[in-house]
Amino acid sequence: MFYLHFGDEREEDYWLKCFKQQAPELRVVTAKDKVDFEKVHWAGVWNPKPNFFKSFPNLQGVFALSAGVDALVSREDIPNNLPIMRLLDAGMAQQMIDYLLWVTLTLQGDFDLYIARQKQKIWQAEPSKSLDKPRIGILGLGELGIKVAQKFAELGYSVKGWKRTAVSLQGVEVLVGDEGFSNLLKQTDLLVNLLPNTQATAGILNKQNLEKLPQGASLVNIGRGQQLVDSDLISLLDSKHLRLAVLDVFKTEPLPLEPVAHPFWTHPQVLITPHIAAYTLPELAVEQVVDNLKRLAQGEKPLGLVDLALGY
Missing domain, CATH: 3.40.50.720 (NAD(P)-binding Rossmann-like Domain)
Structure with a gap:
């Protein structure tokens, strides 16, 4: 199960549509759903609130829905051994x-x-x-x-x-x-x-x-x-x-x-300008996330894996 957290329900709806088009077999849930958090293995997030990740006891990895990951690598609620993957370029x-x-x-x-x-x-x-x-x-x-x-x-x-x-x-x-x-x-x-x-x-x-x-x-x-x-x-x-x-x-x-x-x-x-130099394009971002999920399922190294020591 993949938990999608974007912080804006309007954005989430479009991201859900992209996931359904590109990976119809993947169950993607949001805060609007009744979620069994123990069954969530992956999370795609954009600036989640403090202690957000403590709700997921069986998380296997986190996808940053942006190129920047500084807000994630410094968090105390993400275990050090949990892989974080950033977007390389999504338009x-x-x-x-x-x-x-x-x-x-x-x-x-x-x-x-x-x-x-x-x-x-x-x-x-x-x-x-x-x-x-x-x-x-x-x-x-x-x-x-x-x-x-x-x-x-x-x-x-x-x-x-x-x-x-x-x-x-x-x-x-x-x-x-x-x-x-x-x-x-x-x-x-x-x-x-x-x-x-x-x-x-x-x-x-x-x-x-x-x-x-x-x-x-x-x-x-x-x-x-x-x-x-x-x-x-x-x-x-x-x-x-x-x-x-x-x-x-x-x-x-x-x-x-x-x-x-x-x-x-x-x-x-x-x-x-109000932080608009480059937006994440959902279609391309979801394509990268789905590709990395396939890589992980096959035991391959994902693209955009964050080096926690370097912070990116």
Whole structure:
């Protein structure tokens, strides 16, 4: 029996439909059903409440219904020997590429400047510019980061990526280690954060690191809000060391309005989006879950198995 927990009944209904289409033999239940929890062997979840997993004494594995698993690996109600499987890509990479194309074209066309001038009622065109494209640096070359990096390389951008371990990617210079991290920052006009949320990456987007970016560089954060030191970013924007920050993830979501509105809401050099850079597409996600269930049934190693020591 597979227990599906999405937290939104409207979403659950569509996920159930996808499971029925792709694995009609699999019994999938939700909180709306009368469930014998002892018969549940697998759970697919999206941000379950504390102690959620204590109800399942015979659980054999957990499927994260998103690419991020930081909310699961730190839980005390999941036994250390219980496998956690994350989605590798469920339509998310293409959405991220589209999102980042919007950002890069905004910078190349100076549209961020024109948006600001419209608010100030200023009619002023930028001088003619060259055809040079911004140098893109990507922090995090996992399943999604690799696809993003390779696509931008195909489009003619100079792309560098930073990863924990070395890997060879066509058209992409991959840097590793502390020295590689610093070198990437120094040669990047548009920094894209796609790092997983771990103890090692918490607060990595701080003043000490971000000020290594060239004057006029910009930042896109579609990783996790905990990786950005908000006050440091604002300081670098105010000093004009950084040109623009496009933020899709935040420490607190929704971005606070009370008791005092977060300064990102009104900062002229910040564009915010409500965690929409990449949605999980149910059809593709269910396809991965069903494939992994078959692998597990055959004694094979599942795809997307989380390394609990690394946190992803």
